[in-house]
Amino acid sequence: MIRIWSVFSLFLVFFGVIITRLFYWQVVSAEDLQRKAASQYYLEFTLPATRGDIQTSDGKPVVMNQPAYLVFAEPRNIKDVRTFSRLVAPILKKEPADIEAQLTIADRVWIPLGRKVETAVADELRNLKLIGLGLEKESKRYYPESSMAAQLMGFVGSDENGRDKGYFGLEGYYDRELRGKDGKIQLEKDVRGAPILVGESKRVEPENGRSLVLWLDRVIQHSAEVRLKQGLEKYGAKEGTVVILDPKTGGVLAMASYPNYDPSAFGDFAKELYKNPVVAGSYEPGSTFKTLVMSAGLDEKEVTPSTIFDESGPVPIGEYTIRTWNNQYHGPISMTKVIEHSSNVGMVFVGKKLGKDRLLKHVHQFGFGVPTDIDLEDEASADLRPDKEWHEIDLATASFGQGIAVTPIQMARAVAALANDGWLMEPRVVKEVVDAKGNRVTIKPKKLKQVVSSATAHVMAEMLVAAVDNGEAKWAKPKGYRIAGKTGTAQIPVAGHYDDKKTIASFVGFAPADDPKFVMLVTLREPTSSPWGSETAAPLFFAIAKDIFRYWGIPPQ
Amino acid sequence: MKLIRLISTLLPAAGLVLILLQLVVSNQLAGAGKNTLSLDKTIILLQSQNELLRQQVAAQTSLIAIEVKAKELGFATSLSTIALPPPDVAYNRPQ
Numbered sequence: 001m002i003r004i005w006s007v008f009s010l011f012l013v014f015f016g017v018i019i020t021r022l023f024y025w026q027v028v029s030a031e032d033l034q035r036k037a038a039s040q041y042y043l044e045f046t047l048p049a050t051r052g053d054i055q056t057s058d059g060k061p062v063v064m065n066q067p068a069y070l071v072f073a074e075p076r077n078i079k080d081v082r083t084f085s086r087l088v089a090p091i092l093k094k095e096p097a098d099i100e101a102q103l104t105i106a107d108r109v110w111i112p113l114g115r116k117v118e119t120a121v122a123d124e125l126r127n128l129k130l131i132g133l134g135l136e137k138e139s140k141r142y143y144p145e146s147s148m149a150a151q152l153m154g155f156v157g158s159d160e161n162g163r164d165k166g167y168f169g170l171e172g173y174y175d176r177e178l179r180g181k182d183g184k185i186q187l188e189k190d191v192r193g194a195p196i197l198v199g200e201s202k203r204v205e206p207e208n209g210r211s212l213v214l215w216l217d218r219v220i221q222h223s224a225e226v227r228l229k230q231g232l233e234k235y236g237a238k239e240g241t242v243v244i245l246d247p248k249t250g251g252v253l254a255m256a257s258y259p260n261y262d263p264s265a266f267g268d269f270a271k272e273l274y275k276n277p278v279v280a281g282s283y284e285p286g287s288t289f290k291t292l293v294m295s296a297g298l299d300e301k302e303v304t305p306s307t308i309f310d311e312s313g314p315v316p317i318g319e320y321t322i323r324t325w326n327n328q329y330h331g332p333i334s335m336t337k338v339i340e341h342s343s344n345v346g347m348v349f350v351g352k353k354l355g356k357d358r359l360l361k362h363v364h365q366f367g368f369g370v371p372t373d374i375d376l377e378d379e380a381s382a383d384l385r386p387d388k389e390w391h392e393i394d395l396a397t398a399s400f401g402q403g404i405a406v407t408p409i410q411m412a413r414a415v416a417a418l419a420n421d422g423w424l425m426e427p428r429v430v431k432e433v434v435d436a437k438g439n440r441v442t443i444k445p446k447k448l449k450q451v452v453s454s455a456t457a458h459v460m461a462e463m464l465v466a467a468v469d470n471g472e473a474k475w476a477k478p479k480g481y482r483i484a485g486k487t488g489t490a491q492i493p494v495a496g497h498y499d500d501k502k503t504i505a506s507f508v509g510f511a512p513a514d515d516p517k518f519v520m521l522v523t524l525r526e527p528t529s530s531p532w533g534s535e536t537a538a539p540l541f542f543a544i545a546k547d548i549f550r551y552w553g554i555p556p557q
Numbered sequence: 558m559k560l561i562r563l564i565s566t567l568l569p570a571a572g573l574v575l576i577l578l579q580l581v582v583s584n585q586l587a588g589a590g591k592n593t594l595s596l597d598k599t600i601i602l603l604q605s606q607n608e609l610l611r612q613q614v615a616a617q618t619s620l621i622a623i624e625v626k627a628k629e630l631g632f633a634t635s636l637s638t639i640a641l642p643p644p645d646v647a648y649n650r651p652q
Contacts, residue, residue, distance in 0.1 A: 060619075066612045067605045119609055137605065144615035189590070222620050480640070555640040 042186055049180030050436075051139055052209035054153060054170055056218040057431065061144060063153050063171075063263075068140035069122040071114040071133070075103045078132035088113065088133065091124050116140040139164070147262045149221055151276035152255045152429065154377065155263040168274050170212060170429060172377030177433060180209035208436035215251030215431045220244060220518075223547040224256040228522075231540040232258055236528030237505075241408050242544065243278045244520045247416040247510060249445035250425030252374075253518060275378050282382035282405040283523065286490025286533070287325075287342045288508045289401030292414055293350055294339060295460040296362035299452040302353040305336045305463055315345045317396045322348050325489065339467045342487065344400040351399030359395060360387050365451045366414040367424060368406055374427040381407060402490060402498075412521040414451075415508045418461060419484070419516035421454040423447050465513045473507070473538035478546050480556025484516075485509025485541065487533035492526070502526050505533040507541040511549075512557055518548060 025033070054063035071092065078084050081103045082096075089096040092114045102111050115138070117125075122135055141156045154169025166175035183206035224242040232240050244254040257277050261269035275281070297303040310332050314323045324344050330337070338346030351359055363369070369384035382405035385394070397403035409427055417424045426446035433441045452460070464484035468477055473487050488506040491498035506523040510516040520541055527536040548554070616622060 061615050064612065064615060065608060067608045119605075137601065142612050142615070144612075144619040146619075146621055148620075187590075218620060550635075550638055 041188055044184060044186045047183035047185060047204075047206040048138065049182050049206040050208045051141075051156070051164065051180065052178040052211040052434075052436075054178075054212045054214065056214055056216045056221070058218060059213070060218055062148055062214075062216070062218070064142050064144065065139045066142035067119050068116045068138055069119075070112060070136040070138050071117050071122070071125060072136065073099075073103060073111045073113055074132045074134065075105075075108055075111060076132075078103060078130075084130060084132065087128055087130065088125065091121060091128075092117070141264065143262075143264050145218070145222075147260055148218075148225065149216065149255060150260045150263050151257055151274070151278075152216070152252075152376070153263055155266045155274075157266070168378050169276060169376055170214075173375050174212060174430070178209045178212070180436070181207040183207070210436070211434045212430045213432040213434060213440075214429055215246065215249070215253060216255070216429065217253050219551055220548060221254040221256065223551070224254040224544055225258075227540060227544045227547070228256050228258055231522075231524065231536070231543075234529065235505075235524060235536040235540075237524040237526060237536070239277065239525040240540075241278050241281070241523045242520065242540075243408050243412045244518050244544075244548075245412055245416050245427060247419035247425070247516050247519045250413070250416070250427045251431060251445070252427060252429045255429075276376060278408045279372075279374055279376050279379040280407065282380075282407050283504050283525075284404065284490040284493070285401040285406050285411050286488035286504065286506065287344075287401055288411060288415075288486050288488035288506050288521075288533075289404065289406075290339060290342065290347050290399070291418065291460065291464060291486045291508070292362065292366050293347055293354075293359065293399045294335065294463065295418060295452050295456055296359060297335075297350040297354055298459055299362070299456040300354060300358055303335050303350055305459060306334050308332050308334060309338060309343075309346050309349045311338075311341075311343055311345055313345075315348050315396075317348070317393050318391075320393050320396075322396055322400075336463050336466050339463050339486065340470045342467075342471065347399040348396045351395050356387075356390055356395055359398070360390065362451070363398070363404070365424075365449070366410075366417065367448075367451075368404070368410055368414070372407075372409050372413055372427050374409055375429050379407075379409070381410065401488060408521050408523055411508060412519055415510065415521070416519040417451050418457045418464075419510040419519050420457070422450045422452040422457040424449055424451050461510075461513050461516075464509065468509065472532070472534035473542075476534075476539035476542045478542055478549065478556075481511060481545075481549065481554075482513040482557045483509055483511040483542075483545060484513040485511075485538075487538050489531060489533045501531070503531040505531065505535075505537040507533055507537040509541060509545075511545055512554060514557065517552065517554065518545075520544065 051065055053061045053065070055061050073084070075081070081100055085096040085099040085103065089099050099113060102113070118140070125133060126135065152169050154167055154171035156164050156166050156171055159165040164179065166172045166178060171178065183204040186202040188201065224244060228240050228242050231237070239258060241257040242254065243252070245251065246253055255276070255278050259273060261273040266274065294303070311324070311329045312331060313329050314321045322344055325342060330341060333341065333343070333346065335346070335350070338350070354362075363384065369381060371379045371381045384404070394403055413424065413427050426448055428443060428445065430443055432443065461484045464486055465482050468474065468483050468485045471487065477483060486508055488508070490504045490506070491500060492502040492504060494502070504523055504525050505527050506521065508521045510519040522537045522541045522544070524537050524540070530536055
């Protein structure tokens, strides 16, 4: 009996072990084994999605893709690591010792040696015919116009998983549309690795990224950048921006800033340059702001172009004294002359006529203090102090554009309303989105609100034409053209007070005055040849305007 | 009766023929995977070449390239423009 029970127990133990082992292989390790089996008899490869292009309004790409490769090594297939490293390193512009060190790390089966390697370099590597060296296709951004509109475009870097991701500008804002979605193929394969057509297969097609067609005009952008760079050198300015809008649609025809960077080598430039100062940099607008305060006064019927103000001397506001920019006083002058002479004391008169509530109402209506919602990633808006914190001196200084911070895009858009019958538009960079099949979606211009009446806008335009024809910048104006515009020279606040040597010189305007085709704002930070907008920003504005007139065939009026 | 006999003879023969045909076709398709892989690789290569050509066209038609070429050919920036006034005649323009 004992023998029978012993043998029975032995069989029990034996079967117990088998069942445990079976449980381990069929339940615990099931997923792992299925994966290993699939890698043996399934061929799987990713169908990468192509990132969309960015094109200017004439359909020319300003950002596109070029073929590139990921270079990798499979150490287990490399017989002579030293020779391999010696041959590959100079082509990849690396040290042989660095590559050798990577290849000799234990248990590594796949090592990336270079990313986004261009075709010429990849061909050189291919010609080496080295076993253990592989190339995998990937995409790389290419900029046919070099660094044109770099801050507007943004750049493509990597996310935390090493996948392409857009940062700043359009690449950042429209990253999801541009990126698309990778596809994949999974096929049963035979022992030689070739697909078996009658076997199981799964295919998911890639969805290539959508392309963007911009309002940007390549020629006007080029002109703005060339002239801005010349202007910075001529006037000794530290930084500068130019923004040009279509007043009827809000479309951005050009947006230039210096200094800028090369998006194909963004890592070589300071991070501060990535932000677009046109949409993210705030400044005090100075006398250009008078256009908006005066239009508010006209719209509220507190003043007309012929209302007389006695510019007899400085105006005291509490413990402060407001003077004109050149300390000259012309006696009784009309509102048109207030704008022509850029009279600070005249504008304080208009501001007082409006009163705090109506002045601030118009400041808010023109879109200051909040972002414009332009389709760029890095927009920021300077805050306006709360209405109840505005004191008499603040209203006085705001009436001539000091003590209030704006961004260039806010300023340009506000003046564009005066060129558009008083209608404020939402600024847009992208005009159309095109999918991989060529289907186009047009983004319609967005009219936001009428900030002043059409009559006010036209009257203000005439006052600005008079300012250009008779003001400090009349010497630079192109002959025969009716251009509406205003100079601005704002002192820069430094540590709680204004530095009288450092200014932001600007000029804002639109042309032709009777049927405006463009609105432009030029800003120059700390010009050293002269601090005045009339001697720096204004001639730069007119130089670009002349280029636009010639390009569009706009004759003198 | 004859018809039924004919059908009962032909059906298995047809079935056998179809089975043999499927074997032959499957066998051929099974081996054609290598060709398919080769064609796929050719497609990828041609797409890559197209992308490269597109890049080269964009580079040649960029404003920078045109500016350089224009300077080489002796083009200069015009310094002044003359605007012609509208003529003093009335044109009979076709509608």
